[in-house]
Amino acid sequence: MKNIKTKIILSAIIFLSVVGFVGTASAAESSLYISPASITKTAGNTFSASLGLTASGNKVCAVEGTLVFNNLTCQSITVASDIMVQSSPTCSNPHFLIGIPNCTTSDKTLLTVSVRAGSAGTASISATGVDIIGEGVSIGSASTGGKYTINAVITPTPKPTPTPTPTPTPTVTETQTPETTTPAETEQTAGLMEAVGTKSFLASLGDTLFSPTAIWIIILIVILGVGYTLYSKMRKKKR
Numbered sequence: 001m002k003n004i005k006t007k008i009i010l011s012a013i014i015f016l017s018v019v020g021f022v023g024t025a026s027a028a029e030s031s032l033y034i035s036p037a038s039i040t041k042t043a044g045n046t047f048s049a050s051l052g053l054t055a056s057g058n059k060v061c062a063v064e065g066t067l068v069f070n071n072l073t074c075q076s077i078t079v080a081s082d083i084m085v086q087s088s089p090t091c092s093n094p095h096f097l098i099g100i101p102n103c104t105t106s107d108k109t110l111l112t113v114s115v116r117a118g119s120a121g122t123a124s125i126s127a128t129g130v131d132i133i134g135e136g137v138s139i140g141s142a143s144t145g146g147k148y149t150i151n152a153v154i155t156p157t158p159k160p161t162p163t164p165t166p167t168p169t170p171t172v173t174e175t176q177t178p179e180t181t182t183p184a185e186t187e188q189t190a191g192l193m194e195a196v197g198t199k200s201f202l203a204s205l206g207d208t209l210f211s212p213t214a215i216w217i218i219i220l221i222v223i224l225g226v227g228y229t230l231y232s233k234m235r236k237k238k239r
Helices: 002-025 183-209 212-238
Strands: 031-035 038-042 046-054 060-070 072-079 084-087 095-104 108-117 121-133 138-140 142-144 146-151
Touching (some): 046 060, 046 121, 060 072, 060 108, 095 108, 108 121, 121 142
Parallel strands (some): 031 142, 038 146
Antiparallel strands (some): 031 046, 046 108, 072 108, 084 095, 121 146
16 A cells, blocks of 8 residues: 555656656747837938847846847937846947846847938848846847838929919009199289280281272372471471
């Protein structure tokens, strides 16, 4: 009876050990990822992306790798505040070696990058040389990058400039201002009219005197005058 119990206990221990080994062997690998995984931007636009850790239930204590930018210009790299930096990444040297205080079994964001989109086409951010380290052992090296679509800058079509409609110029009608005659001008005008009237009278008189009829009358008067004068002289002599 005692031997049977011992055999059962040993069998149970062996079974649990095998199950535990299989469970450990089938545990998912920790990995890194870039977020957002895809996005569409216009050439020249600036946007942010982050490098995150998927722990997959493993205890992660440190992460190492290098960021690679394709058709993107790195503007800045900022490491998360709760991360201990061993080798701080920069745009000129994007290699990183960072430690996680007290390790972690949770997913977390490790760092954030700011990039500017290049020319129209495709762009990407990836991590190479990845090594995810647990308690003294490597527990992953996989990573998933971000792939992006870059659109060309749209040049707006210039709107035609409308031709202004000419505004008709109003015709200005000159208003005749009545002339105001001063007393001096009135007196001068009266004198001028009087002179004109006198001249007209003299002209009429001249025309009358020098008409044929008037000439014969004058001749007759002269003859009569001369005859009367001669007659008067003859009478005086007779006396």
